[in-house]
Amino acid sequence: MxxxxxxxxxxxxxxxxxxxxxxxxxxxxxxxxxxxxxxxxxxxxxxxxxxxxxxxxxxxxxxxxxxxxxxxxxxxxxxxxxxxxxxxxxxxxxxxxxxxxxxxxxxxxxxxxxxxxxxxxxxxxxxxxxxxxxxxxxxxxxxxxxxxxxxxxxxxxxxxxAQNVLWYNKTLLDQFGYSVPTTWEDYQALGEKVAKEHPGYVIGSVGDSFAANEYFWGAKCPANTLNGTDFSSDLTAPECTKMAKLLDTMIANGSVTKDPVFGTSYPATHGDKTLMLVGPSWFGQYVFNSSLKTPAGQIAAAAPLAWDGQKAATGSVxxxxxxxxxxxxxxxxxxxxxxxxxxxxxxxxxxxxxxxxxxxxxxxxxNPANTDYFADDVSEPFATAAAQVWDGWSGISRADPSVSWGSLVVPALTSGKTITETLPAWQTEILNKASSVGYTVKK
Known part of the structure; x- marks a missing residue:
């Protein structure tokens, strides 16, 4: 990967x-x-x-x-x-x-x-x-x-x-008559429609550690803030709780799967039923093309999503x-x-x-070799996302929330818990890790 x-x-x-x-x-x-x-x-x-x-x-x-x-x-x-x-x-x-x-x-x-x-x-x-x-x-x-x-x-x-964009299957969206969302709120609304009208199709996954960077970094959740050696993580912030509730709703209706994209069963289960994925610029070739075997001319990319009324931001993987x-x-x-x-x-x-x-x-x-696979020109969304990686999330932090997402949040989701009820434990795990590597934890 x-x-x-x-x-x-x-x-x-x-x-x-x-x-x-x-x-x-x-x-x-x-x-x-x-x-x-x-x-x-x-x-x-x-x-x-x-x-x-x-x-x-x-x-x-x-x-x-x-x-x-x-x-x-x-x-x-x-x-x-x-x-x-x-x-x-x-x-x-x-x-x-x-x-x-x-x-x-x-x-x-x-x-x-x-x-x-x-x-x-x-x-x-x-x-x-x-x-x-x-x-x-x-x-x-x-x-x-x-x-x-x-x-x-x-x-x-x-x-x-590895800036995150919104990947989507243009062929399927056109077939179903759906528009590409531009806000997180639109994204959730589309998930609700997909769950009712095309059950079994998914527009996201939270089963890999990457989900922390894809969703919570993109939501501007202050989960991973490092200044010098001072570290803080606040999962009670509105950007964090809103994203948790959004994902919980979509997990519950089946439009966002708990199956890991990089799991062995994902291609067989979701390979031809993945409408969208929030993910890095390399997902196009290395997930849709290489792993899911989606035919050329179907996959396209859109700019990062934003909260309604706010400027878009994105994460990186x-x-x-x-x-x-x-x-x-x-x-x-x-x-x-x-x-x-x-x-x-x-x-x-x-x-x-x-x-x-x-x-x-x-x-x-x-270079056509990098872009010919896609249904549309990815230049604009890639360039847009490259300038929108949010600087409020530290990419170098050794208390990286994606690690504890994989070790703590994913198992909790698998056991039936929601992201919302797991947020306190996730924050504690992040802060404990920060302390263990020598950061000064700021409450």
């Missing part, structure tokens, strides 16, 4: 070598998961512009790095494929050894940021201090780099976005990042690689998923 397993984006660049040898002051601000022990200055390792750089990637990103090597035959790069879930463990071992660190690392977990920017010698280099091109940093999608920013300093760059190591002795070559991977049309136009770098996203959308 892609919740955190998706994509690669890229472009080539140089940086001033003078900046590599100077002390680089880090800015101080708030809004992400950075510990108080983040160093105020960065001293690069002694630089060797001719040294080979080591790149850790997963199997999905490896072809992109190989393409870079082919396009840049003089580049000296050693590629190592690894399980991205072992990132922290592997680096910890190298920290103990005092050597052997990779120069560039791809990570699927946005929650790695707090760890990567903490400790006596944080792994991540500060990219906005002369390491990554400043003009390109400004051209990433709005909020795309929030999961890479700690204390006002940029420590990684986003590989791809996935999107990997690239780190450059603070230990690297060839920051220039490392930056050139990461730049090409994240911003180059040569790479991004044919990447598996929607690029975080806005100019490259246009090239991606212009």
């Amino acid at each position: 892609k919740s955190n397993a998706t994509r690669g984006r890229m472009r080539g660049t140089l940086l001033a070598s003078a900046a590599m040898t100077a002390l680089l002051a880090l800015a101080g601000c708030a809004s992400t998961d950075a510990g108080a022990d983040v160093k105020a200055t960065f001293t690069p390792a002694a630089q060797d512009g001719g040294s080979t750089i080591t790149v850790w990637v997963d199997a999905t990103r490896q072809p992109a790095v190989e393409s870079y090597k082919k396009a840049h035959p003089n580049a000296k790069i050693k590629v190592v494929t690894y399980d991205t879930g072992s990132f922290q463990t592997k680096i910890a071992l190298l920290d103990k050894a005092g050597s052997g660190w990779p120069d560039v690392v791809f990570s699927q977990a946005l929650t790695d940021l707090g760890w990567a920017t903490s400790g006596a010698h944080p792994f991540a280099a500060p990219l906005d201090q002369g390491i990554f091109p400043a003009d390109k940093i400004k051209q990433f999608a709005p909020t795309a780099l929030d999961p890479c920013t700690a204390n006002g300093t940029l420590y990684c760059v986003r590989n791809d976005l 996935g999107g990997g990042v690239w780190y450059i190591s603070s230990h690297s002795t060839n920051l220039k070559a490392s930056s050139a690689l990461v730049d090409w991977l994240t911003t180059s049309d040569d790479n991004q136009a044919s990447a598996p998923t929607y690029p975080a770098y806005a100019p490259a996203a246009k090239a991606w959308l212009a």
Whole structure:
């Protein structure tokens, strides 16, 4: 899938070598998961512009790095494929050894940021201090780099976005005479019609952990608010309780299923009866096309839903990042690689998923291979959603509500409980997790 397993984006660049040898002051601000022990200055390792750089990637990103090597035959790069879930463990071992660190690392977990920017010698280099091109940093999608920013300093760059849109089967909607909803209230009203007129068809699922990000993040529910190391979660807020009641109503009438989209039985049970799904931009190809086997020309995307009278917002499910190591002795070559991977049309136009770098996203959308499957042009809803990811939900929080949605809320729903009556326990679980990872919980 892609919740955190998706994509690669890229472009080539140089940086001033003078900046590599100077002390680089880090800015101080708030809004992400950075510990108080983040160093105020960065001293690069002694630089060797001719040294080979080591790149850790997963199997999905490896072809992109190989393409870079082919396009840049003089580049000296050693590629190592690894399980991205072992990132922290592997680096910890190298920290103990005092050597052997990779120069560039791809990570699927946005929650790695707090760890990567903490400790006596944080792994991540500060990219906005002369390491990554400043003009390109400004051209990433709005909020795309929030999961890479700690204390006002940029420590990684986003590989791809996983902005949520409203996916729908245009063929079935036209056949049934239904209109695409634009508000959450319209969405619920459609669910009530579907339950009465076409029982067995569904317009959503809450059975995967993703549902927290799809529905509650999109509803602007303040379940996951992180400022520095201060954390809060308020599931009594109207945006949370309204969404819980909305979903409870639709679960009760059968228009929203408790079956997980990524469960083994979903394709057989709902494959040809899925009218809609709220989900990330990669759902089109990886759920409808690959998993549900929906024929080409049926699936379309609409912009994120909004509460009646309010501006639309949306959540995100996935999107990997690239780190450059603070230990690297060839920051220039490392930056050139990461730049090409994240911003180059040569790479991004044919990447598996929607690029975080806005100019490259246009090239991606212009590539028929990425869009021919769909019934309508997805460019506008994708671009709209990319600019509407709500910044009130922390994508890097280690108290991620989606984890406890999967471990606590889904079993509760399976046992017959409602989301509304499960909200207090869900909030307690989120806050307990926040405390356990060292956040200061604010009531």
